[in-house]
Amino acid sequence: xxxxxxxxxxxxxxxxxxxxxxxxxxxxxxxxxxxxxxxxxxxxxxxxxxxxxxxxxxxxxxxxxxxxxxxxxxxxxxxxxxxxxxxxxxxxxxxxxxxxxxxxxxxxxxxxxxxxxxxxxxxxxxxxxxxxxxxxxxxxxxxxxxxxxxxxxxxxxxxxxxxxxxxxxxxxxxxxxxxxxxxxxxxxxxxxxxx
Numbered sequence: 761x762x763x764x765x766x767x768x769x770x771x772x773x774x775x776x777x778x779x780x781x782x783x784x785x786x787x788x789x790x791x792x793x794x795x796x797x798x799x800x801x802x803x804x805x806x807x808x809x810x811x812x813x814x815x816x817x818x819x820x821x822x823x824x825x826x827x828x829x830x831x832x833x834x835x836x837x838x839x840x841x842x843x844x845x846x847x848x849x850x851x852x853x854x855x856x857x858x859x860x861x862x863x864x865x866x867x868x869x870x871x872x873x874x875x876x877x878x879x880x881x882x883x884x885x886x887x888x889x890x891x892x893x894x895x896x897x898x899x900x901x902x903x904x905x906x907x908x909x910x911x912x913x914x915x916x917x918x919x920x921x922x923x924x925x926x927x928x929x930x931x932x933x934x935x936x937x938x939x940x941x942x943x944x945x946x947x948x949x950x951x952x953x954x955x
Contacts, residue, residue, distance in 0.1 A: 895942030
């Protein structure tokens with residue numbers, strides 16, 4: 761079985777990647793499995809750059825296939841913020857409950873409630889060949905937090921076709937339309953082709 765390393769220590773992301781990649785015959789490992797932490801400075805100016813920075817750092821150390829993603833929320837009324845700083849918005853130790861309420865308040869002052877979840881997935885093959893796949897889901901900022909599921913900004917991301925937020929639907933429904941799901945679909949399609 762081929763090994764693939766996911767460049768994240770986020771258990772939610774690892775679970776999503778496992779769900780998509782294990783059926784393709786990959787043994788999925790993540791930074792949670794490493795005995796020694798690898799420090800990576802994400803200093804890119806776009807989701808694609810940050811995804812590649814993480815993937816290259818791990819590929820250089822491990823010389824196996826690596827998948828990395830960088831994703832976030834881009835809010836029209838906030839000029840695309842928090843964007844690449846989504847995880848660090850208002851400080852990494854600030855709870856998403858606080859962040860979500862701050863975004864709702866900021867958007868309430870504007871007519872445009874539009875927002876996008878963006879995900880760039882970098883895939884570096886064992887031989888070093890690089891690819892980037894991008895998934896975007898369009899929605900808007902809800903007027904309040906809705907739903908108990910999902911994580912991060914899901915409770916405030918209203919998805920019009922579902923008439924609710926991504927935190928208010930099943931994991932399966934969310935994965936069908938999510939930015940990460942869409943980028944992963946492109947990645948898995950590419951991997952199927954290469955088989």
